[in-house]
Amino acid sequence: MTAVRPDAGRRAYFDHAATTPLRPEALEAMLPFLTAEFANPSGAHAESRRARMALDDARDRIAELLGAGPGDVVLTSGGTEADDLAVQGGWDAAWGGGPDGPGAVVCAAMEHHAVLEACRALARRTGAELRLVPSDADGLVDLGALADACDPGVRLVSVMTVNNELGTVQPLADVARVAGERCPSALLHTDAVQAVPWLDAAAVTAPADLVSVSAHKFGGPKGSGALVLRRGAAVRPRIGGGGQERGRRSGTPNVAGAVGTAAALAATVAERGSTVARVRALRDRLGDGLAGRLCGVTESGRREDRVAGILHLRLDGVESEALVVLLDEAGIAASAGAACSSGAVEPSHVLASLGLGPEAASSGVRFSLGGTSTDEDVDHALDRVPHVVERLRN
Amino acid sequence: MRSTGSRTSSSACETRPVRVLVAMSGGVDSSVAAARLVASLGAADVVGATLKLWGGDSDSGCCSVADVDDARRVADQLGIVHHVFNFAADFEAHVVDPYVAGHAEGRTPNPCIECNRHLKFDRLLERATLLGFDAVATGHHARAVRDPDGRFRLLRGADADKDQSYVLAMLGQAELARCLFPVGASTKDEVRAEAVRLGLRTAAKPDSQDVCFIRSDVGRAGFLGDRVALHPGRLVDHATGDDLGAVEAVELVTVGQRRGMGHGTDGRRRFVTAVDVPARRVTVGPPEASLAAGHRLHTVSWVDGAPAVAADGAFAALAQCSAHGRPVPCAVRRDPDPDPDPDGGGHALSVAFATPQRRVAPGQTVALYDPDRPDSVVGSGIVA
Numbered sequence: 060m061t062a063v064r065p066d067a068g069r070r071a072y073f074d075h076a077a078t079t080p081l082r083p084e085a086l087e088a089m090l091p092f093l094t095a096e097f098a099n100p101s102g103a104h105a106e107s108r109r110a111r112m113a114l115d116d117a118r119d120r121i122a123e124l125l126g127a128g129p130g131d132v133v134l135t136s137g138g139t140e141a142d143d144l145a146v147q148g149g150w151d152a153a154w155g156g157g158p159d160g161p162g163a164v165v166c167a168a169m170e171h172h173a174v175l176e177a178c179r180a181l182a183r184r185t186g187a188e189l190r191l192v193p194s195d196a197d198g199l200v201d202l203g204a205l206a207d208a209c210d211p212g213v214r215l216v217s218v219m220t221v222n223n224e225l226g227t228v229q230p231l232a233d234v235a236r237v238a239g240e241r242c243p244s245a246l247l248h249t250d251a252v253q254a255v256p257w258l259d260a261a262a263v264t265a266p267a268d269l270v271s272v273s274a275h276k277f278g279g280p281k282g283s284g285a286l287v288l289r290r291g292a293a294v295r296p297r298i299g300g301g302g303q304e305r306g307r308r309s310g311t312p313n314v315a316g317a318v319g320t321a322a323a324l325a326a327t328v329a330e331r332g333s334t335v336a337r338v339r340a341l342r343d344r345l346g347d348g349l350a351g352r353l354c355g356v357t358e359s360g361r362r363e364d365r366v367a368g369i370l371h372l373r374l375d376g377v378e379s380e381a382l383v384v385l386l387d388e389a390g391i392a393a394s395a396g397a398a399c400s401s402g403a404v405e406p407s408h409v410l411a412s413l414g415l416g417p418e419a420a421s422s423g424v425r426f427s428l429g430g431t432s433t434d435e436d437v438d439h440a441l442d443r444v445p446h447v448v449e450r451l452r453n
Numbered sequence: 454m455r456s457t458g459s460r461t462s463s464s465a466c467e468t469r470p471v472r473v474l475v476a477m478s479g480g481v482d483s484s485v486a487a488a489r490l491v492a493s494l495g496a497a498d499v500v501g502a503t504l505k506l507w508g509g510d511s512d513s514g515c516c517s518v519a520d521v522d523d524a525r526r527v528a529d530q531l532g533i534v535h536h537v538f539n540f541a542a543d544f545e546a547h548v549v550d551p552y553v554a555g556h557a558e559g560r561t562p563n564p565c566i567e568c569n570r571h572l573k574f575d576r577l578l579e580r581a582t583l584l585g586f587d588a589v590a591t592g593h594h595a596r597a598v599r600d601p602d603g604r605f606r607l608l609r610g611a612d613a614d615k616d617q618s619y620v621l622a623m624l625g626q627a628e629l630a631r632c633l634f635p636v637g638a639s640t641k642d643e644v645r646a647e648a649v650r651l652g653l654r655t656a657a658k659p660d661s662q663d664v665c666f667i668r669s670d671v672g673r674a675g676f677l678g679d680r681v682a683l684h685p686g687r688l689v690d691h692a693t694g695d696d697l698g699a700v701e702a703v704e705l706v707t708v709g710q711r712r713g714m715g716h717g718t719d720g721r722r723r724f725v726t727a728v729d730v731p732a733r734r735v736t737v738g739p740p741e742a743s744l745a746a747g748h749r750l751h752t753v754s755w756v757d758g759a760p761a762v763a764a765d766g767a768f769a770a771l772a773q774c775s776a777h778g779r780p781v782p783c784a785v786r787r788d789p790d791p792d793p794d795p796d797g798g799g800h801a802l803s804v805a806f807a808t809p810q811r812r813v814a815p816g817q818t819v820a821l822y823d824p825d826r827p828d829s830v831v832g833s834g835i836v837a
Contacts, residue, residue: 385585
């Protein structure tokens with residue numbers, strides 16, 4: 060046989076949920092701060108003042124676009140740090156050393172590892188009980204199970220805005236209502252990392268007290284993110300030092316990162332309407348085309364519940380770990396779920412949270428599109444994917 | 454001589470693979486194996502894969518992130534694609550769980566052999582075939598050669614001290630036809646020298662030791678103690694039945710073991726002759742009591758079918774009872790009263806040593822070699 064060689068010929072990128080290319084607006088905005096305007100914004104000289112102004116401008120813009128005041132935005136190294144700061148730092152600020160015993164933390168079983176591990180670490184550190192809430196078969200957090208998990212002893216609830224593997228938009232307003240009824244004093248955190256490219260993040264995350272975002276998911280630079288604090292929520296710092304970010308996150312500010320984040324966010328918000336419509340059409344054409352060309356395909360989650368960019372399929376009789384290798388050789392970058400630190404594909408805890416067994420949970424593949432996805436990308440996938448899947452089934 | 458990989462490992466080059474998946478553990482042998490394949494086949498036809506086998510803690514071996522990093526960086530240097538395959542569930546089911554269950558029942562399984570049997574030369578081979586590869590290569594010190602009759606032979610590695618044919622003795626024609634051992638014809642020194650010459654970062658890495666999924670600070674006792682109940686037992690004399698004292702955990706004692714068994718009244722060292730977990734009893738005796746006339750084997754495999762037997766129903770072989778044990782002459786016959794085979798394959802055999810040998814623990818593997826061609830593996834089985 061003549062195998063298609065990796066990295067040769069046409070390639071189509073379907074891994075925007077993992078990361079997106081840097082937007083030109085972000086690059087342009089960042090370049091001065093990677094070159095001439097290099098100063099530390101904390102200094103007392105003209106060079107620093109220029110950097111400080113750029114940082115403050117960026118924060119103002121990020122805050123406005125996320126529906127918060129500039130004092131309520133903590134710039135972080137990304138989504139993972141924002142999640143950790145929210146879960147652990149938010150808990151400590153609200154409940155640290157409280158007189159009523161350790162209490163409980165509730166989060167969706169389908170949360171990103173950044174939230175799951177922060178909750179586990181919190182539970183280990185404080186003695187709090189961790190309660191994981193399963194999902195329904197359509198990839199939405201089970202509100203009945205959430206209600207069962209929430210009682211007045213619950214001090215923090217974390218439910219993501221959009222699931223990263225399936226693209227399902229979680230019913231955050233309902234989550235807030237349930238939590239408000241059953242554990243009114245609990246903080247509500249949402250990891251909105253996958254929401255920003257597709258939804259009005261300010262509006263959909265409004266019910267949450269703590270909101271995490273990550274720049275590189277919407278065309279910003281890696282290593283830059285933010286935690287938004289609403290309604291007076293506070294965080295105890297997880298990183299001490301020079302007291303930057305109003306003492307909430309020490310470390311020399313990443314000026315270029317903040318500037319790039321603001322530029323990417325502004326451009327994303329400005330173009331969101333047209334991008335969502337265009338990408339949704341591409342995504343649906345890909346989903347419909349593959350469903351028409353292959354049997355044994357199940358699309359995870361209802362389309363009306365999902366953000367525009369994500370198509371998650373379960374393919375009967377196919378191991379996703381092998382599938383992504385062959386897709387790579389066929390010129391298609393897709394994902395088989397979460398990758399662990401060694402690069403191996405971990406069995407999907409998201410699919411497990413839907414009640415799927417190990418075999419079904421290892422048959423999932425995610426095609427995630429973005430603003431730079433094209434009709435040609437979809438054509439390429441429709442041309443190659445069926446062939447690869449059939450080969451694996453033979 | 455500089456080997457150039459696959460094409461020198463076979464006398465039938467023209468039919469040999471065009472596209473090879475090389476299993477890269479992050480060690481020096483598999484790094485050089487990959488380098489040799491790249492030299493002979495070109496980078497486009499070689500892909501590296503590291504197996505993630507163990508989700509728990511480990512020092513090193515096949516599983517750690519540091520080893521994956523080494524493998525990936527060697528692959529980068531060689532200009533080949535590298536993947537990580539997560540076979541942790543299979544490893545747990547086929548290697549770790551049986552290892553734990555075996556000890557709980559007084560047996561001593563060899564996890565490296567079971568990993569080769571179920572993971573590297575089954576799961577990985579299957580994955581490789583699915584992905585369109587013609588063969589899997591590993592850094593084992595053994596040789597797979599094709600005889601003029603078209604049949605494959607499994608031969609000892611050229612470096613007698615590093616020979617790994619024992620842990621590959623379960624391979625048959627179907628596997629050997631799709632296996633390459635590019636460093637099998639070289640000594641370890643040659644492999645290391647080549648790695649140095651090529652500037653591979655793994656050149657000076659020490660050989661892997663011990664069981665890869667057990668951390669050295671936890672040890673076998675700690676590992677097993679976390680997973681099964683360990684029971685104290687009595688130490689009993691093999692001849693008199695006298696109670697000689699206590700043992701901390703019968704599950705941690707292996708037949709043939711000397712350490713911790715003390716000395717007899719005559720001052721000679723004592724050996725474990727039997728472990729009976731349900732009875733919580735470890736039987737010991739002097740050196741001569743630790744000898745066995747032979748063993749019965751299950752889970753039998755043949756490199757190229759069962760050898761023809763002589764008029765007495767037996768064939769002659771050399772039995773090797775541990776990874777670097779001395780091969781000893783024996784007569785092998787079909788067991789007249791075979792136990793049900795726990796793994797469902799192969800016929801039970803009985804092996805009679807020409808002279809009694811140190812008793813082999815149940816669960817350990819006996820590899821059989823051809824007395825007329827002592828480098829050539831005939832087959833293997835697990836001691837019942």
